[in-house]
Amino acid sequence: MKIDVQTTDYLKELIGVMTREGLLLCVAGPNGRPNAMTIGWGTVGVIWGRPIFVALVRPTRYTYGLLEAAGDFTVNLMPRNMADAVAYCGSVSGRDHDKLAERGLTPVPAKMVRSPLIDEAVLQLECRVVHRNKVEPASLPPEIDAMYNQDYHGLFYGHILAVHADPDLRSKTSTDSDR
Numbered sequence: 001m002k003i004d005v006q007t008t009d010y011l012k013e014l015i016g017v018m019t020r021e022g023l024l025l026c027v028a029g030p031n032g033r034p035n036a037m038t039i040g041w042g043t044v045g046v047i048w049g050r051p052i053f054v055a056l057v058r059p060t061r062y063t064y065g066l067l068e069a070a071g072d073f074t075v076n077l078m079p080r081n082m083a084d085a086v087a088y089c090g091s092v093s094g095r096d097h098d099k100l101a102e103r104g105l106t107p108v109p110a111k112m113v114r115s116p117l118i119d120e121a122v123l124q125l126e127c128r129v130v131h132r133n134k135v136e137p138a139s140l141p142p143e144i145d146a147m148y149n150q151d152y153h154g155l156f157y158g159h160i161l162a163v164h165a166d167p168d169l170r171s172k173t174s175t176d177s178d179r
């Protein structure tokens with residue numbers, strides 16, 4: 001059972017887990033088969049007077065085309081006992097895998113967007129894409145440009161429309177001291 005919360009209520013946990021294991025970005029896909037990919041980079045803030053989650057997705061990811069087509073996504077923070085599933089979703093592609101089914105992750109309808117939530121998550125954000133742009137190579141310092149092989153991230157700005165949390169989130173989530 002999850003409760004509706006504010007975006008900022010679990011910001012520390014969201015950023016902490018994104019930095020360590022990663023979060024699952026889930027997007028609706030063709031034939032009713034959604035896909036999840038692991039993200040380690042992203043940012044939460046306020047733009048245009050709205051709470052926004054910016055996801056950075058390389059064009060080579062299967063997720064990239066799904067995001068363009070769906071126009072929305074969900075961000076899912078998985079409990080620490082599902083770290084293997086998070087790693088898996090960051091190591092194979094939805095082009096040739098049904099990652100959710102293969103790792104026992106259950107897609108469930110979201111309230112505000114078409115992309116599903118992952119039921120096993122302890123924190124879920126529903127986001128509608130309101131803007132997108134790309135990393136601009138000409139304005140990158142050389143040490144950051146060196147991270148790329150022409151596959152500059154697309155930035156997808158998601159208006160956070162709803163956030164749902166498991167009230168026991170903190171006891172189910174990894175912390176710095178777990179490392």
Ligand SMILES: Cc1cc2nc3c(=O)[nH]c(=O)nc-3n(C[C@H](O)[C@H](O)[C@H](O)COP(=O)(O)O)c2cc1C
Nearest residue numbers: 022038039040041057058061062063090092093094
């Ligand atoms: C911990 C971790 C963090 C990652 N963060 C990102 C990210 O922020 N952006 C990105 O484009 N890929 C990231 N990746 C790589 C994708 O998750 C990976 O390429 C995935 O297989 C893409 O899945 P897809 O082809 O089904 O979209 C990350 C992988 C891991 C393991």
